[in-house]
Amino acid sequence: xxxxxxxxxxxxxxxxLKGINLEVKAxxxxxxxxxxxxxxxxxxxxxxxxxxxxxxxxxxxxQDKDLLDMPPEIRAREGVFLAFQYPVEIPGVSxxxxxxxxxxxxxxxxxxxxxxxxxFLMLVKGKVKALEMDEKxxxxxxxxxxxxxxxxxxxxxxxxxxxxxxxxxDETDSGLDIDALKIVADGVNSLRSPDRxxxxxxxxxxxxxxxxxxxxxxxxxxxxxxxxxxxxALELEEKGYGWLEDGQVAA
Amino acid sequence: MNTALxxxxxxxxxxxxxxxxxxxxxxxxxxxxxxTQFASHGxxxxxxxxxxxxxxxxxxxKAFNPVSAATTSFVDADCLKQYQLADAWxxxxxxxxxxxxxxxIQGLPDxxxxxxxxxxxxxxxxxxxxxxxxxxxxxEHGFIAFNNAWFTDGVFVHIPAGQILAKPIQCLHxxxxxxxxxxxxxxxxxxxxxxxxxxxxxxxxxxGYLSATVTEAFVGQNAELTAYKVQCESAKAYHFGGLxxxxxxxxxxxxxxxxxxxxxxxxxIRADLEQAAECELNGLYLGVKRQHxxxxxxxxxxxxxxxxxxxxxxxLDDRARGVFQGRVVVAEQAQKTDSNMSNRNLLLSAxxxxxxxxxxxxxxxxxxxxxxxxxxxxxxxxxxxxxSRCIDEATARNMLTFAFANEMVDKVTLPTLKALLxxxxxxxxxxxxxxx
Ligand SMILES: Nc1ncnc2c1ncn2[C@@H]1O[C@H](COP(=O)(O)OP(=O)(O)OP(=O)(O)O)[C@@H](O)[C@H]1O
Ligand SMILES: [Mg+2]
Numbered sequence: 031x032x033x034x035x036x037x038x039x040x041x042x043x044x045x046x047l048k049g050i051n052l053e054v055k056a057x058x059x060x061x062x063x064x065x066x067x068x069x070x071x072x073x074x075x076x077x078x079x080x081x082x083x084x085x086x087x088x089x090x091x092x093q094d095k096d097l098l099d100m101p102p103e104i105r106a107r108e109g110v111f112l113a114f115q116y117p118v119e120i121p122g123v124s125x126x127x128x129x130x131x132x133x134x135x136x137x138x139x140x141x142x143x144x145x146x147x148x149x150f151l152m153l154v155k156g157k158v159k160a161l162e163m164d165e166k167x168x169x170x171x172x173x174x175x176x177x178x179x180x181x182x183x184x185x186x187x188x189x190x191x192x193x194x195x196x197x198x199x200d201e202t203d204s205g206l207d208i209d210a211l212k213i214v215a216d217g218v219n220s221l222r223s224p225d226r227x228x229x230x231x232x233x234x235x236x237x238x239x240x241x242x243x244x245x246x247x248x249x250x251x252x253x254x255x256x257x258x259x260x261x262x263a264l265e266l267e268e269k270g271y272g273w274l275e276d277g278q279v280a281a
Numbered sequence: 282m283n284t285a286l287x288x289x290x291x292x293x294x295x296x297x298x299x300x301x302x303x304x305x306x307x308x309x310x311x312x313x314x315x316x317t318q319f320a321s322h323g324x325x326x327x328x329x330x331x332x333x334x335x336x337x338x339x340x341x342x343k344a345f346n347p348v349s350a351a352t353t354s355f356v357d358a359d360c361l362k363q364y365q366l367a368d369a370w371x372x373x374x375x376x377x378x379x380x381x382x383x384x385x386i387q388g389l390p391d392x393x394x395x396x397x398x399x400x401x402x403x404x405x406x407x408x409x410x411x412x413x414x415x416x417x418x419x420x421e422h423g424f425i426a427f428n429n430a431w432f433t434d435g436v437f438v439h440i441p442a443g444q445i446l447a448k449p450i451q452c453l454h455x456x457x458x459x460x461x462x463x464x465x466x467x468x469x470x471x472x473x474x475x476x477x478x479x480x481x482x483x484x485x486x487x488x489g490y491l492s493a494t495v496t497e498a499f500v501g502q503n504a505e506l507t508a509y510k511v512q513c514e515s516a517k518a519y520h521f522g523g524l525x526x527x528x529x530x531x532x533x534x535x536x537x538x539x540x541x542x543x544x545x546x547x548x549x550i551r552a553d554l555e556q557a558a559e560c561e562l563n564g565l566y567l568g569v570k571r572q573h574x575x576x577x578x579x580x581x582x583x584x585x586x587x588x589x590x591x592x593x594x595x596x597l598d599d600r601a602r603g604v605f606q607g608r609v610v611v612a613e614q615a616q617k618t619d620s621n622m623s624n625r626n627l628l629l630s631a632x633x634x635x636x637x638x639x640x641x642x643x644x645x646x647x648x649x650x651x652x653x654x655x656x657x658x659x660x661x662x663x664x665x666x667x668x669s670r671c672i673d674e675a676t677a678r679n680m681l682t683f684a685f686a687n688e689m690v691d692k693v694t695l696p697t698l699k700a701l702l703x704x705x706x707x708x709x710x711x712x713x714x715x716x717x
Contacts, residue, residue, distance in 0.1 A: 078669050081661070102668035103677075111669075118666040122684025128670060131680070135671035171684075188670065 031056045031227050032097075032196055037088035039076055046072045048252035049088070054196070057224040061238055061263060062231045064249035065271050070231045071115050073249070074200045078112040079105050092196065106132075107139040109195030113185035113202050115231070120172035125184065128172050129154060129191055136192060157190045160220070162213050178205035186217045197221070199230045203237040215240030235267040250275055288344040290320045293430065296347060300433060301399035305406050308413070315419045315429030325423040332422070334604040334636040335547055335575040340519060345462035345491040347433055348376040356383060356455055364482050364513070366697045369451040370395070376456055377433040377463035394439040395450065398466055401437035409437060412468045416497035416525035417551070424521045428495040432466035435494075438479075442472030442501065449478035449695055456485035456492055456518070465494045473501035473529070478695060480509040483542070489517040496524045500532040507535045509698060513705070514542035516570070523549040528558040530584070537693055539702060540566040540574050541709075547575040556584035564593035565689035567709060568601030568633070575604035582615040591622040596686055597633035605637045607652070613644040622652040627659065627685050683710040
């Protein structure tokens with residue numbers, strides 16, 4: 031599904047990503063962990079097409095297409111979804127309006143008619159209920175005045191409605207209380223399918239308790255310095271990153 | 282006298298002979314004084330502080346002339362429908378003159394006086410005299426002097442004490458002819474405890490003309506006025522309009538000012554607040570191409586405990602230029618004044634420009650006054666967020682701009698007017714569809 035090869039990225043002439051290699055197959059869940067400032071969000075942003083990042087080398091292939099060549103909205107319509115670490119507040123644009131515009135943009139891209147208003151409402155209300163959100167959130171401006179946890183839940187609501195193929199969750203667990211974490215994790219798990227993949231950036235094992243990853247990668251100083259199975263996350267929880275960064279990286 | 286003004290001044294004596302209120306010495310005196318003032322000073326000059334950013338010298342180069350009543354062209358009632366509010370009592374002024382045939386005040390309570398200004402000057406001169414020129418006088422600036430001397434008609438509306446009007450009154454100004462000058466003067470009076478909604482709409486044929494208008498509004502004690510100005514003049518037109526409001530003790534006034542049209546358009550809104558009066562001024566200006574749109578507000582806190590709120594938003598594209606000058610003056614005795622003024626601007630092109638100047642003049646010591654100004658572009662983080670949600674960039678920008686402007690339309694409580702304004706916004710930002 032996704033193949034990242036030797037990806038190097040500069041921000042303001044500073045090297046942030048220094049040769050990332052990552053293969054994500056359909057249906058897999060990859061967790062990316064790593065210290066603050068190591069480049070996790072940068073990677074997520076580059077994959078979703080945010081400007082301000084200069085790709086200086088390497089390639090990203092998504093479903094046999096050059097992902098880096100596509101404008102952000104085309105990536106999104108092709109099924110790449112980023113749940114932001116810091117979701118943006120959009121005053122004056124209601125949640126439900128954005129959801130409908132987004133869904134219709136995908137449908138149009140795929141040669142489908144606009145969604146029927148009633149069907150849409152049923153769909154949205156169902157997802158809202160599943161995420162235990164208040165329906166009032168639908169009519170509020172996107173993320174405006176939402177609490178940290180509410181914003182994260184809202185990202186998952188969007189994801190649930192757009193049904194992307196590659197879901198990139200950037201610290202969706204931070205800011206969520208214990209109950210919310212479980213609800214969000216259930217939401218993510220219900221989206222799991224053999225043709226949908228996830229990249230989850232997280233600092234905490236507790237998310238991985240709910241959503242069991244197939245692979246765990248450690249990103250430090252712009253490189254993936256080690257990869258392993260779910261047990262790696264447990265080890266990290268115990269030991270931190272120091273032992274890896276000291277150069278004792280297992281080959 | 283500036284030679285360029287000669288064409289207005291030279292034509293005046295003949296015009297004056299046909300203006301309403303001939304037999305009224307107070308009015309003749311007022312007109313004569315105004316003419317003298319205008320003849321010596323002319324239209325405001327950029328040297329005047331309040332006119333620094335708006336150069337009106339184009340008016341002196343062109344000769345706009347009043348249309349004589351006889352040549353007033355026929356206005357199709359159908360064409361009015363797109364501006365006329367279905368649920369309002371409507372007063373229509375065509376080329377500066379009241380048109381009874383197009384107006385409709387059926388069902389208006391008997392106690393409410395609504396008539397053409399020319400008629401009011403004949404039938405109720407004494408009553409008009411007690412209001413005319415009392416909210417604004419000739420000395421204010423050149424356009425007031427001009428209006429005092431040149432006005433051909435307008436409307437006089439008197440809502441007696443305690444009267445609560447269920448429907449809004451709409452005053453629709455239409456200019457139909459190239460090169461014409463439409464100078465109108467309105468007086469709106471709300472007695473104590475009265476309540477009314479007042480909508481002034483300005484439109485015109487797709488030609489060049491000058492629309493110069495002044496409305497004086499008197500809001501009695503504990504009365505409530507919701508006033509709207511919707512300026513949709515032709516893209517070739519010049520518009521100079523003033524609304525001067527006097528609010529008695531405990532009077533409440535909310536004014537919404539939508540400035541969309543005109544090549545060069547200027548609106549002055551002034552409110553004088555007595556004790557514990559409440560005033561809210563909202564504004565939205567949208568400029569495209571080479572439009573120049575100027576909005577001036579002034580709130581005089583004359584007595585204590587009054588509150589004022591102002592929010593003006595501007596969206597300027599292409600080579601358009603916007604101006605906002607907002608002044609709040611708090612008199613020495615106006616203690617416990619609570620005032621806030623905010624002006625936010627969105628520049629959509631590198632060639633668009635805005636000049637904004639909020640001013641506070643505070644002579645009292647126990648007050649709460651604030652103001653803020655922003656000038657910016659669309660937030661790129663927001664644009665990307667929408668793109669990451671499948672929206673293409675152009676639509677994303679349109680959505681954000683629409684949302685910025687729509688905040689002001691959202692404040693409109695009159696459903697028919699809100700729908701009309703929304704239509705306008707959607708036309709202006711076409712990539713939007715609206716779902717509710
Ligand atoms: N616009 C920018 N200008 C300068 N430096 C930047 C910019 N954006 C990111 N960086 C730097 O790039 C590095 C990686 O940032 P990034 O946000 O990707 O880290 P992260 O791994 O997501 O960290 P965290 O765990 O704290 O979220 C940081 O040192 C950050 O300061
Ligand atoms: Mg991050």
